[in-house]
Each structure stands twice: as structure tokens, then as C-alpha cells.
Amino acid sequence: MTHRIAVIPGDGIGNEVMPEGLRVLEAAAKRFDIDLELTHFDFACCDYYEKHGKMMPDDWFEQLKDFDAIFYGAVGWPERVPDHVSLWGSLLQFRRQFDQYINLRPCKLLPGIKSPLADRKPGDIDFYVVRENTEGEYSSVGGKMFEGTEREVVIQETVMTRYGTDRVLKFAFELAQSRPRKKLTSATKSNGIAITMPWWDERVVAMSDHYPEVSVDKFHIDILTANFVMHPDWFDVVVASNLFGDILSDLGPACTGTIGVAPSANINPEGTFPSLFEPVHGSAPDIAGKGIANPIGQIWSGAMMLEHLGHADAAKAIVDAFEAVLTEADQAVLTPDIRGLGNTATLGRAIAARL
Amino acid sequence: MTHRIAVIPGDGIGNEVMPEGLRVLEAAAKRFDIDLELTHFDFACCDYYEKHGKMMPDDWFEQLKDFDAIFYGAVGWPERVPDHVSLWGSLLQFRRQFDQYINLRPCKLLPGIKSPLADRKPGDIDFYVVRENTEGEYSSVGGKMFEGTEREVVIQETVMTRYGTDRVLKFAFELAQSRPRKKLTSATKSNGIAITMPWWDERVVAMSDHYPEVSVDKFHIDILTANFVMHPDWFDVVVASNLFGDILSDLGPACTGTIGVAPSANINPEGTFPSLFEPVHGSAPDIAGKGIANPIGQIWSGAMMLEHLGHADAAKAIVDAFEAVLTEADQAVLTPDIRGLGNTATLGRAIAARL
Numbered sequence: 035m036t037h038r039i040a041v042i043p044g045d046g047i048g049n050e051v052m053p054e055g056l057r058v059l060e061a062a063a064k065r066f067d068i069d070l071e072l073t074h075f076d077f078a079c080c081d082y083y084e085k086h087g088k089m090m091p092d093d094w095f096e097q098l099k100d101f102d103a104i105f106y107g108a109v110g111w112p113e114r115v116p117d118h119v120s121l122w123g124s125l126l127q128f129r130r131q132f133d134q135y136i137n138l139r140p141c142k143l144l145p146g147i148k149s150p151l152a153d154r155k156p157g158d159i160d161f162y163v164v165r166e167n168t169e170g171e172y173s174s175v176g177g178k179m180f181e182g183t184e185r186e187v188v189i190q191e192t193v194m195t196r197y198g199t200d201r202v203l204k205f206a207f208e209l210a211q212s213r214p215r216k217k218l219t220s221a222t223k224s225n226g227i228a229i230t231m232p233w234w235d236e237r238v239v240a241m242s243d244h245y246p247e248v249s250v251d252k253f254h255i256d257i258l259t260a261n262f263v264m265h266p267d268w269f270d271v272v273v274a275s276n277l278f279g280d281i282l283s284d285l286g287p288a289c290t291g292t293i294g295v296a297p298s299a300n301i302n303p304e305g306t307f308p309s310l311f312e313p314v315h316g317s318a319p320d321i322a323g324k325g326i327a328n329p330i331g332q333i334w335s336g337a338m339m340l341e342h343l344g345h346a347d348a349a350k351a352i353v354d355a356f357e358a359v360l361t362e363a364d365q366a367v368l369t370p371d372i373r374g375l376g377n378t379a380t381l382g383r384a385i386a387a388r389l
Numbered sequence: 390m391t392h393r394i395a396v397i398p399g400d401g402i403g404n405e406v407m408p409e410g411l412r413v414l415e416a417a418a419k420r421f422d423i424d425l426e427l428t429h430f431d432f433a434c435c436d437y438y439e440k441h442g443k444m445m446p447d448d449w450f451e452q453l454k455d456f457d458a459i460f461y462g463a464v465g466w467p468e469r470v471p472d473h474v475s476l477w478g479s480l481l482q483f484r485r486q487f488d489q490y491i492n493l494r495p496c497k498l499l500p501g502i503k504s505p506l507a508d509r510k511p512g513d514i515d516f517y518v519v520r521e522n523t524e525g526e527y528s529s530v531g532g533k534m535f536e537g538t539e540r541e542v543v544i545q546e547t548v549m550t551r552y553g554t555d556r557v558l559k560f561a562f563e564l565a566q567s568r569p570r571k572k573l574t575s576a577t578k579s580n581g582i583a584i585t586m587p588w589w590d591e592r593v594v595a596m597s598d599h600y601p602e603v604s605v606d607k608f609h610i611d612i613l614t615a616n617f618v619m620h621p622d623w624f625d626v627v628v629a630s631n632l633f634g635d636i637l638s639d640l641g642p643a644c645t646g647t648i649g650v651a652p653s654a655n656i657n658p659e660g661t662f663p664s665l666f667e668p669v670h671g672s673a674p675d676i677a678g679k680g681i682a683n684p685i686g687q688i689w690s691g692a693m694m695l696e697h698l699g700h701a702d703a704a705k706a707i708v709d710a711f712e713a714v715l716t717e718a719d720q721a722v723l724t725p726d727i728r729g730l731g732n733t734a735t736l737g738r739a740i741a742a743r744l
């Protein structure tokens with residue numbers, strides 16, 4: 035069986051980490067005898083916008099919809115295109131039109147990567163953030179009144195549906211059930227955001243009835259962010275709305291020191307549409323073109339993609355390979371962000387070689 | 390001139406830390422010859438709710454509006470009254486009806502209090518979060534449709550006004566201008582929350598024209614929370630919407646290890662209505678009744694209150710006093726949360742004695 039992968043490097047360092055992501059992916063495919071067919075696309079980036087006045091061609095949906103997965107680099111370059119234009123014209127379209135309603139991000143301490151937290155070591159922190167990825171606070175409903183005057187009022191609506199909420203909760207409960215600790219934490223703010231969030235809490239309680247083995251707790255988002263810093267070992271699976279999940283899935287990797295190397299999966303669990311895999315880091319215009327970006331985020335995202343495509347063994351081999359390279363800590367190989375003297379290519383090659 | 394203070398201990402440990410807050414306040418008043426008139430109120434707590442079916446009497450506004458300040462303990466006890474009922478029936482009413490549109494919280498490493506971050510020491514972290522405190526994401530506008538069915542849709546509107554936004558930005562710019570570093574950071578999410586937040590960014594730019602000496606930057610809330618953990622030394626004054634400010638002003642003190650002792654001020658800068666001063670910690674039902682709660686949050690809030698009332702010298706003396714007691718680190722005096730063997734009263738008394 036051939037897996038058809040759409041490859042979109044995007045902006046900035048996306049173009050630099052993607053070749054290493056592909057190098058490792060191909061090494062894994064070879065070793066595990068997986069048949070990958072890669073097709074490259076040059077849209078969904080600011081270069082394309084500057085040429086065509088839009089982020090993607092009109093038929094992007096048709097062009098991409100039959101792929102098994104999208105392997106994405108990074109998008110955005112605020113000095114060239116405002117972020118809300120570039121993002122709503124690409125990544126956020128994929129998430130919505132391909133109904134990638136799960137955003138999944140691991141938060142894990144890695145060997146050889148320094149955490150900003152005191153007294154933590156690999157094994158202490160290992161959890162997932164499951165984020166709702168299509169609705170909620172990221173809505174396009176709202177507008178302005180008395181625009182440009184002293185009386186100006188700006189309104190934006192958060193829209194949550196039972197359909198959209200229950201399915202992300204279900205995914206999170208299933209994930210929690212499959213893990214040894216079987217623990218789910220819900221991010222809420224029902225004491226302040228008094229319409230949507232108390233309702234979110236109710237849906238969590240309703241869903242928990244179907245998963246008696248899973249222990250459930252909840253925290254308001256303010257103290258939850260505090261607990262990520264103070265007690266990251268408390269968490270196993272954390273489920274959150276679109277905005278809260280966005281925050282927690284940057285903060286989690288920040289606590290493990292892995293924000294530059296964390297992966298993310300935008301999943302359509304039913305497989306009706308392609309799922310999308312991308313590193314958490316952005317396009318990093320400040321270091322773009324220097325060849326020093328750390329490619330592990332892209333490589334790890336490739337591992338999540340293989341796992342999604344049914345190759346858990348190959349995914350694990352990739353993670354083992356980069357953990358081994360990190361443990362070895364050969365300065366000549368590592369990128370500068372993790373105190374090495376190497377570059378994007380030396381690190382990518384070392385990981386591929388290890389496979 | 391007499392300052393009239395309304396004293397409201399509220400719920401749980403609010404009742405235990407308030408006496409120590411008052412003890413230190415009175416010691417400072419004596420030393421600096423400040424005339425305080427304290428009036429105690431038994432409402433705005435769950436006890437009152439259980440007796441009267443509401444959090445406050447109907448004429449609470451009349452009863453409180455002529456005070457110079459409100460000194461509050463903590464409110465909420467979710468096992469007895471749902472949070473959105475207790476909070477919207479008390480604290481959030483004060484903030485709105487008394488137009489306390491600034492929520493101000495210091496984030497500061499203290500001697501003798503362990504930070505969860507590695508390699509940080511007192512002096513490294515010292516910034517303020519300025520939070521919009523009356524509008525934005527905390528709105529009561531919205532509702533449900535198809536309630537109780539599979540088609541259920543729940544909507545809540547974020548409402549921002551130029552009036553409400555500009556005045557909090559102005560306060561934050563003034564504060565930044567008054568500090569040595571003169572640096573302001575704006576919390577945004579204009580890449581995802583694409584109606585209100587790009588507009589927020591525009592208002593920041595417009596206001597910055599009036600403060601050419603203040604250097605301004607902005608971060609999206611996701612990476613901003615990450616930077617609180619990775620680079621807390623970057624920040625001087627951080628300005629944020631109601632929800633983002635809520636998150637940042639818990640996360641900031643968490644990074645300094647001071648979430649149990651941080652103060653907060655809910656300010657009506659014009660003095661048309663009383664401002665309100667309360668510790669950041671909640672009512673902590675789990676330790677209520679044990680007499681072991683750390684009273685520094687209440688005491689530090691008292692210092693912020695004195696500063697607001699024009700007594701910066703007395704405020705500084707209180708902060709110096711508790712910093713001295715923390716530096717001394719007499720185990721018999723400190724509360725268990727900071728590895729002491731004492732209790733709420735021993736710590737409160739030691740600080741008052743130091744004054």
C-alpha cells in the first residue's frame with residue numbers, strides 16, 4: 035500500500051528543516067519497507083502570496099484532498115504578510131476544511147535538552163495536550179461598530195457546538211484510556227467565562243460516564259498554566275478548547291525546554307480528509323537562511339505522521355534515533371540552540387544515519 | 390484625613406489571613422501616622438449565600454460606594470456554590486460596578502521563596518501584569534441554541550470597546566514610563582483571534598505614539614506564556630485583555646514561586662469608586678480551618694492599598710518588613726508552604742513586629 039504525502043515547506047526555516055524531515059522519513063521508510071509517494075507543493079507560504087495576492091490557488095482543496103497526509107513546515111512572515119492573513123489563508127483553512135479537529139502535541143523532557151524548570155529529568159514530564167482545532171474562540175463571527183470613533187465597539191464570538199466538543203472529548207478520553215495512568219485533565223474557565231465554559235464542564239462530565247476507568251479532573255486555565263510550571267508531573271492527557279489548547283501546547287513544550295523541537299499533529303481521525311503534521315515552532319524569520327534551525331520538530335512530526343498512517347514501529351524508531359543522538363551529545367552534530375557547533379543538515383544526517 | 394476601608398474576609402482562608410492583613414496594616418498606620426477607619430462586612434461569601442440565596446444584599450452598592458477602598462480576602466467554595474454564581478455575584482460585580490478597570494499584579498522573586506525555575510535569584514524577575522478588568526472575554530452576552538440536543542450550539546461574545554481598551558493601555562504606558570526600563574509588552578493573539586486582537590494591536594500602536602520613551606513589543610499569548618517560563622527577565626510591564634491578563638497574572642507569580650503570596654489591586658484610577666485589594670490565592674477550601682495559610686498575599690495587598698491611598702512610604706515599609714522576615718527564615722515563624730513550622734498567626738505577628 036502506497037501512502038501519498040503532500041509536502042509543503044512553507045516559509046522561512048520551514049524550507050530548511052523540511053529536507054531533513056524528509057531525509058529521516060525516507061530512511062525510516064526504507065528500513066521498515068513503507069511505500070511513500072511524496073508530492074511537493076509551492077503554495078501556502080508568503081512567497082506564493084507575494085506572487086499571486088493569495089496564499090493558495092483556488093483549487094487547493096481539490097489538489098490536496100486525496101492525499102493521505104500533509105507534511106508541513108512552517109507558515110508566516112509578519113513583516114511581509116500580516117499573520118492573520120497568512121494563517122487564515124493557509125494553515126487554518128487546512129484545519130477547518132479538512133476537518134482536522136484534533137490538534138495533538140506531546141510534552142516530554144528529552145535527554146540532552148535543558149528544561150527551564152529546576153530539578154526535572156527525562157521521565158518526569160510526559161503528557162499530551164489534546165486541543166480542539168476547528169471552532170471555539172477561533173471564529174470569524176463578529177465585527178465592529180462605530181468604527182474609527184471614540185464609541186468603537188469590537189465583538190468576536192466564541193462558538194462551541196456539542197458535535198465539535200464531544201468528538202474532541204471522546205478522542206481525549208480514548209487516548210487517556212490507552213495510557214498507563216489513565217488520567218484526563220480538562221482546561222476550563224467556568225468561573226469567569228460564564229456561558230461557554232460551564233457548558234464545556236458539563237460535556238466533560240457527560241463524556242466521562244462512558245469512560246469509568248479514566249480519572250478526570252479540571253482546572254481553570256489561569257491556575258492550570260501555573261500548574262504546568264509548578265507540577266508538570268501531574269498531567270497525562272490534557273484536553274482543551276482551541277484557544278486554551280493553543281496556549282497549553284506552547285507552554286507545555288516550553289516547560290520541557292522543547293519548544294524548538296516539539297511536533298504537532300492536526301488530525302482528522304476518520305481519515306475522510308488528510309491529516310497534517312507540522313513542528314510547533316514557526317518560520318523564525320530571524321534565523322531563516324542561516325541553515326542552523328533545529329530539524330527535530332520536523333523529524334518528530336514525521337514520526338507522528340507515520341504513526342497516524344499505521345506504522346507505530348517506524349515512528350518509535352525515529353524517536354529512539356533522535357533521542358540516541360541527543361543522548362550522545364556530539365557537539366559537532368548538534369545545532370546551536372542546543373549548544374552544538376553543527377547545523378540543520380549535520381543533525382538531520384546523524385539522525386537518519388542512526389536509523 | 391481619614392481613610393475609610395471596607396473589610397470583607399469572604400470565604401475559606403480569607404477569614405484566616407484577613408486578621409493578619411489587618412494586624413500589619415494597623416502597625417503600618419501607627420508607625421506612619423495614618424488614620425484608618427475599618428468597617429467589617431459579612432457578605433460577598435458563600436456563608437451569606439447559604440443564608441440569603443444571594444451573595445450580597447440588594448443595596449451592596451450603596452453600602453460600599455463611599456469607602457476609599459475595599460480590603461478583600463478570598464471568595465468561592467465550589468462544593469457549596471458553583472464558582473460562576475459566587476464570583477459573578479460578588480468579586481466580578483465589584484470590578485464592574487465600581488469600574489475597577491485595572492487589575493495590577495506584581496511578579497517578583499522574593500528572598501526565601503523557591504522558584505520552580507532553574508537558576509533564578511531575587512532581582513532577576515520583577516515585572517507587573519496590567520490586566521483589563523471589566524470587559525473583553527468576560528462578557529455576559531451570548532446563549533445557547535438547540536439546547537440539550539445533538540445540534541446544541543453555545544455562543545459567548547467577547548466585547549472590547551475603544552473606551553475600555555485605551556484607558557487600560559494608557560495606565561500601562563504610564564506605569565512603564567515611570568519605571569527605569571520603560572518597557573511595555575502587549576499580549577495578543579492577532580494571528581488566530583482575527584477580529585478583536587488585530588484591533589487590540591492597532592490600539593497599542595496608536596497609544597504608543599503618546600509615549601515615545603517607552604519601548605513596545607508584543608507576543609501572541611501562546612508564545613508569551615512560554616516566554617514567561619523561558620525568559621521572565623525580558624518583562625517590565627505586560628498589558629493584556631481580561632482573559633489573557635487573568636492567565637498571565639497567575640502564571641507570572643507561579644514562575645516566581647509566589648502564587649501563594651502574590652497580591653492584586655483592582656483599581657478605579659479616577660477614585661470615583663473604591664478600589665479593591667485582594668491576594669491572588671483563592672479561598673483554598675482544602676486547608677481552610679487549619680490556621681496554616683500564608684498571610685503574605687493579604688499583607689502585600691494591604692501594602693498596595695496604602696500605596697494607592699497615597700502612602701508609598703508605608704507600603705514600602707510593609708514590603709521591606711516581610712522581605713526581612715523571609716530573609717531571616719526563622720522556621721518557627723514561617724508557614725508550612727514555605728517550609729516553616731509556624732502558622733498564619735506566627736508569620737503575621739513577626740511581620741507586624743518588624744514594622
Ligand SMILES: CC(C)[C@H](C(=O)O)[C@@H](O)C(=O)O
Pocket residue numbers: 225226256476635
Ligand atoms: C475567580 C475568577 C473569576 C477570577 C478571574 O478570573 O478574574 C480570578 O481568577 C482572578 O484572577 O481574580
Ligand SMILES: CC(C)[C@H](C(=O)O)[C@@H](O)C(=O)O
Pocket residue numbers: 121280580581611
Ligand atoms: C499560527 C497560529 C494561528 C497557530 C494557532 O494559534 O493555532 C499556532 O499558534 C499553532 O498553535 O499552530
